[in-house]
Amino acid sequence: MALYGERGYDETTVAEIAERAGLTKRTFFRYFTDKREVLFWNSDLLEQQMVAAIEAAPTSAPPLDLIGAALDAAAVRFEESREFAGLRHRIVASSPELQERELIKARSMATAMTRALCARGAGDTAAALTALMCTTVMHVAFEQWVDDPDRTPFQQLAKDALAQLRELTAAG
Amino acid sequence: MALYGERGYDETTVAEIAERAGLTKRTFFRYFTDKREVLFWNSDLLEQQMVAAIEAAPTSAPPLDLIGAALDAAAVRFEESREFAGLRHRIVASSPELQERELIKARSMATAMTRALCARGAGDTAAALTALMCTTVMHVAFEQWVDDPDRTPFQQLAKDALAQLRELTAAG
DNA sequence: CGAGTGATGTCACCTGGTGCCATCACCATA
């Protein structure tokens, strides 16, 4: 992460990372499957927590509330490390391959939530749509949250974005 | 594409593709920036057509109608080559790196539509949410459409998915 | 003390991807 920040992602070689860490290139690849994966070390944890939030919600909760619960869970993790998230986000934004990786992580999150929603009795299509809307709102809110000079809480931004999404689909 | 279908994407080397095409590895990379890009040859065309559909819609149209117009444009292109889309989809589904590429293409589509929506006077957040909902519905409908034994038209599936999304956000 | 086990190093190797220069076909113009 330090090296990525100092010299840029593309300009950093795995050999250099390994050297800085006092290891070998080979050993690096035993810990990380990828050069990219370093930036997504804890992503599955976030996924698990959002899924758990959905599973823990009351059975009668409508889809939008489930999304809200998952976003609240995400908010907790995000607020834990705002400046780190900012650095990480800037690095990811600098490289297309990292954005690709970020997108597939989001997709993985969505499919996990889809499974959880199906397990709660939602139809396949409804579950998929709901989960994807959740990642959509998360993405939009995250873009506003990171590097926000006012340091507005993520939870607030996510709530607003969700409300706006509701308006958009209701109007007309 | 033939080689990807025969031997699988991962097992196919660029040198083999070039040889089959009567070219050199070097020449291949002058036409395609990537080994992956072969599968996404016409993706920018689809993007342009969906953007054009949004721009061509009446000024008074609500967001959901704009999404509908863009999806109709996509439907036209999809129906042109159903079996090809099926093969292509199967190949993409077989490889994570191809899925990553597909996701970033969808994202690029979304940002292009976001720009178009902003140009029509939509707010930044509203535009982003609308565009992402469009790609979401497109994805869900596409998954149902491809390899569907009943050969239901894409337009129908997209319309249904969009209606279901509306229900999901309205309920509660 | 010796065997087994897990983490690391070492090396060879493959493949995707790029820079650089040579070559060749084609085309316009004198």
Added chain:
DNA sequence: TATGGTGATGGCACCAGGTGACATCACTCG
């Protein structure tokens, strides 16, 4: 016809990401 320019291709060397196979070393357990 000869000449020179231009665009597409080939050839080559090279780098970086990534993997497999084997050696080594530390640590633990009996």
